[in-house]
Amino acid sequence: MTEYKNITFLLADDHSLIRQGVEILIEDLGFEGDILHASTLQKVLACTAENNIDVLVIDAAFPDGNSLEIIPDLKTKYPELKILVFSGLEESDYALRFLNAGVNGFLTKVSEEEDIKNALMKVIVEGRYISSVTQGLLLNSLQNSSHQNPLEKLTKRELEVVQMYADGMGNLEIANALGLKQNSVSTMKKRVFEKLGIDSLVELAALLKKY
Template sequence: METEFENKEIIFLLADDHSIVRQGIEIILHDIVPDARVFHTSSLHQIVELTESKGIDIAIIDAHFPDGNSLHILSEMKRVNPDIKILIFSGLEEDLHVLKFIKAGANGFLSKLSEEEEIREAISYFVKKGEYFSATSRELLVQFLYNPNLINPLNSLTKRELEIAEMYAEGLGNLEIANKLDIKQNTVSTIKKNIFSKLKIENLVELIDLIKTHHNI
């Protein structure tokens, strides 16, 4: 099967703060591409530098590092190396996070919760095709065409609703929010009902989780 890397030495970057993860992926890579060149980093802040200086073809990177979130460097990786293919390899819930990583520039998303054989097959496919999307990701991409707010449900809220949602997430109650915004307490209650309805949630625990997951995307 001919690929864009046919007859070319492939240069990989493995970025994860756990060395055992990188070592495991490198073993799989050398089974798939015996003569691959593989660079490692455990630091988010080295990823862009290595992408540029080493001419990385394929980057397999985690979503979160102790020094930050890789979501916000994907565009910079593409800027310094427009042809790079980026596979997010993460323990984050795929259905909650895959769309925002794809929007940011990732070419695929692979869950660390996958079985070893699935990981091997996914990486092999990614090397050949330059992309990989599980059945879950493909279904979400189709849904996203009909509902763009899937990528960030908070986009469905008005500015005032988002402001109040953030206050709930900070632990404030109806009375505190009403006093802080100088509005009536029953107005806050009404807005809370609208927030819950728009986000299709039933309690503050779910709201706090959504704020943590999707705010500032």
């Protein structure tokens, strides 16, 4: 546990009571690093840019948008960042969507304190928290994968990039259009190819045509 004690957390939720509650649980676990707070997505982006955040505990919805809009970019810019979604949304409806976006775990706000602590420790020590509910969702998804549209595995941003490739745009053009670095677009392209199990833009175009 010693090697994991000095960790910087960012707690992102538009309700201060939720952030304070999670902070208390983190302190109960014995961590000694900083615990920062953010109440909007814009503050999340600013805080991650200004600080070396190890673990982000984030709600799904904010007054200024849905965290799905920023999670893929955060994982691209900060690949070592561990993200635990702590949300009031139904796990059965949203967990896989967030996992596909790159988060390390999904937890509902109705969870017991011990479950929250367990999720935090799993994300920190093992890099992943998968509840029994999400395990069932993943198993069901694998069993039915042959009938699913593979493009459903992609996030909204990844689909946007895919469409730009289909329109004949290159990495630099896409980067300029989306305000990203060129290597960030390349990383996203690699992730898309891995999710879809393809190796070329030709195969990508074929998938788009099929689905």
